[in-house]
Amino acid sequence: QQQVKQSPQSLIVQKGGISIINCAYENTAFDYFPWYQQFPGKGPALLIAIRPDVSEKKEGRFTISFNKSAKQFSLHIMDSQPGDSATYFCAASMRGGFKTIFGAGTRLFVKA
Amino acid sequence: DTAVSQTPKYLVTQMGNDKSIKCEQNLGHDTMYWYKQDSKKFLKIMFSYNNKELIINETVPNRFSPKSPDKAHLNLHINSLELGDSAVYFCASSQVAGSNQPQHFGDGTRLSIL
Numbered sequence: 001q002q003q004v005k006q007s008p009q010s011l012i013v014q015k016g017g018i019s020i021i022n023c024a025y026e027n028t029a030f031d032y033f034p035w036y037q038q039f040p041g042k043g044p045a046l047l048i049a050i051r052p053d054v055s056e057k058k059e060g061r062f063t064i065s066f067n068k069s070a071k072q073f074s075l076h077i078m079d080s081q082p083g084d085s086a087t088y089f090c091a092a093s094m095r096g097g098f099k100t101i102f103g104a105g106t107r108l109f110v111k112a
Numbered sequence: 113d114t115a116v117s118q119t120p121k122y123l124v125t126q127m128g129n130d131k132s133i134k135c136e137q138n139l140g141h142d143t144m145y146w147y148k149q150d151s152k153k154f155l156k157i158m159f160s161y162n163n164k165e166l167i168i169n170e171t172v173p174n175r176f177s178p179k180s181p182d183k184a185h186l187n188l189h190i191n192s193l194e195l196g197d198s199a200v201y202f203c204a205s206s207q208v209a210g211s212n213q214p215q216h217f218g219d220g221t222r223l224s225i226l
């Protein structure tokens with residue numbers, strides 16, 4: 001029940017295309033859903049995050065869609081660029097909990 | 113100024129040795145973490161400290177001993193290194209434990225066991 005399932009494992013997208021990464025969770029006590037971006041040789045860095053009281057959050061080319069009833073959330077990268085090539089992690093945590101549960105990661109490659 | 117800094121960046125050593133990794137954060141955060149990332153990029157929480165107190169130990173072998181001398185530092189000492197310990201170890205911090213704040217990660221220490 002503590003797992004966050006992420007798919008796909010890897011993704012290849014043409015420059016200018018839309019990249020979509022999906023995550024699903026079981027524990028309804030989760031109330032914070034961040035996405036992290038990791039470049040080779042670097043640590044993960046927060047990209048965008050959402051709380052379950054909203055269904056969508058947009059920051060520039062990055063959008064999180066959240067479906068509370070389905071217990072799913074997804075990251076959409078519009079107009080994908082080669083510089084977006086990285087590993088993306090979805091995650092979930094709960095108030096009063098002391099750890100963040102990470103998905104297994106998606107390696108995104110954007111072809112020029 | 114680096115927010116979360118780890119040293120060393122690379123560590124190559126032989127099986128059976130003891131080694132330490134240091135971590136410091138200058139963000140004024142209360143909570144610090146150690147993660148292990150394997151070759152498949154999977155991030156696994158190892159320890160979490162809040163105000164120098166251990167709050168999470170994710171069934172990590174006793175060979176791993178974290179130490180937090182103050183709120184800004186969390187070091188990791190590993191005894192009797194094994195081949196399976198080869199991984200990238202990340203230190204992270206967040207503002208307050210349990211408050212759903214984002215975590216800030218260091219750039220990792222790549223540990224290779226020969």
